[in-house]
Amino acid sequence: MGKPTGFLEYLRELPLDRFALERIRDWNEFHLHLDEKKLREQGARCMDCGIPFCHKGCPLGNIIPDWNDFVYRGRWREAIERLHSTNNFPEFTGRVCPAPCEEACTLRINDDPVGIKSIEHAIIDKAWEEGWVTPQAPSHKTGKKVAVVGSGPAGLTAAGELAKLGHDVTVFEAFHAPGGVLIYGIPEFRLPKDIVQAEVDRLKEMGVKIEPNVIVGKTYTLPELRERYDAVFIAVGAGLPVFMQIPGENLKGVYSANESLTRVNLMGAWTPDSDTPILHGRRVVVVGGGMGDGPGAGAVAVTPSGRPARPGRLIRFSREPVEYTMAA
Numbered sequence: 001m002g003k004p005t006g007f008l009e010y011l012r013e014l015p016l017d018r019f020a021l022e023r024i025r026d027w028n029e030f031h032l033h034l035d036e037k038k039l040r041e042q043g044a045r046c047m048d049c050g051i052p053f054c055h056k057g058c059p060l061g062n063i064i065p066d067w068n069d070f071v072y073r074g075r076w077r078e079a080i081e082r083l084h085s086t087n088n089f090p091e092f093t094g095r096v097c098p099a100p101c102e103e104a105c106t107l108r109i110n111d112d113p114v115g116i117k118s119i120e121h122a123i124i125d126k127a128w129e130e131g132w133v134t135p136q137a138p139s140h141k142t143g144k145k146v147a148v149v150g151s152g153p154a155g156l157t158a159a160g161e162l163a164k165l166g167h168d169v170t171v172f173e174a175f176h177a178p179g180g181v182l183i184y185g186i187p188e189f190r191l192p193k194d195i196v197q198a199e200v201d202r203l204k205e206m207g208v209k210i211e212p213n214v215i216v217g218k219t220y221t222l223p224e225l226r227e228r229y230d231a232v233f234i235a236v237g238a239g240l241p242v243f244m245q246i247p248g249e250n251l252k253g254v255y256s257a258n259e260s261l262t263r264v265n266l267m268g269a270w271t272p273d274s275d276t277p278i279l280h281g282r283r284v285v286v287v288g289g290g291m292g293d294g295p296g297a298g299a300v301a302v303t304p305s306g307r308p309a310r311p312g313r314l315i316r317f318s319r320e321p322v323e324y325t326m327a328a
């Protein structure tokens, strides 16, 4: 386990974010890392519970106490090996996962939970820095061909696992770039696109072929794919927006979240010479306070449920110039 008395000695500490007034001037990532000494102290807080509830909280079943312990001991290489054993893309989850593991952490019963997410984030960033994240070649080829439809995290994960097993994998993506919501939904400042691209490149080095601008159902039909491939994995996500069916929805300057995010994140609508501009205004109304990924300066968010976003997200936005109005 980490340090047996670690949870008594060290308080939970999270890395600072870049100052809001600085980061609104660019789209760069704003989460920073703790220094190594502090990270090791945070790893030391883990109690290596007999029944680690963090496992149950993590949808991937990450073996969290093991890598907390490795970080405490400064054994970073083993930490990334254990983390990669259950998680293909810790650079994504370490940045944008809502961390239900921390909600589940036993320490949270009467104290602040272990800072699992920031430890995960630090492990994978160090692994990239050290050159430990490399393509994983299969020991043999099976001769089987698999088509993966959709290149979001589900499609990319399936492609990587299938390639590791020695199958010949082709990913078909409707957009011009792979990544799904990771690139068109989640903004650059939370998950930089070059980080997604690095994993796409790693898959390519493992032999995965990526075909963008292919809409399965139009460019190729599913029966066509079934003929050409031994198996087809469908990972098309849930990209269609839900409209409110109210007058004015078609007016200029009213965008669904998906349209607005796709234009901004994928098509560079923030630049004045963009082909797909969105109307820029000093005041923006956001209807629905769910993910809240992009209200921006001067936003006013209206939510019908009286329950905006996740509490953690709301606390963070409370430091931003966002005004929330709850419906009665």
Ligand SMILES: Cc1cc2nc3c(=O)[nH]c(=O)nc-3n(C[C@H](O)[C@H](O)[C@H](O)COP(=O)(O)OP(=O)(O)OC[C@H]3O[C@@H](n4cnc5c(N)ncnc54)[C@H](O)[C@@H]3O)c2cc1C
Residues within 6 Å of the ligand: 096, 097, 098, 149, 150, 151, 152, 153, 154, 155, 172, 173, 174, 175, 179, 180, 181, 182, 185, 186, 214, 215, 216, 217, 235, 236, 237, 238, 239, 261, 291, 293
């Ligand atoms: C704005 C937003 C922010 C989010 N933020 C977070 C977050 O911070 N943390 C978190 O954990 N989760 C977040 N999520 C949820 C998370 O992004 C999704 O759960 C995840 O992306 C689902 O992955 P997926 O691979 O199933 O689908 P997607 O990421 O949607 O990928 C599906 C891909 O399939 C492609 N496709 C669709 N139809 C076809 C077709 N016919 N032919 C070829 N390709 C096709 C799409 O273009 C897309 O690239 C967020 C979601 C949104 C919308």
Ligand code: SF4
Residues within 6 Å of the ligand: 045, 046, 047, 048, 049, 052, 053, 054, 055, 064, 065, 068, 104, 105, 106, 107, 114, 116
């Ligand atoms: S539940 Fe918390 S304290 Fe227990 S093993 Fe998991 S991270 Fe460590």
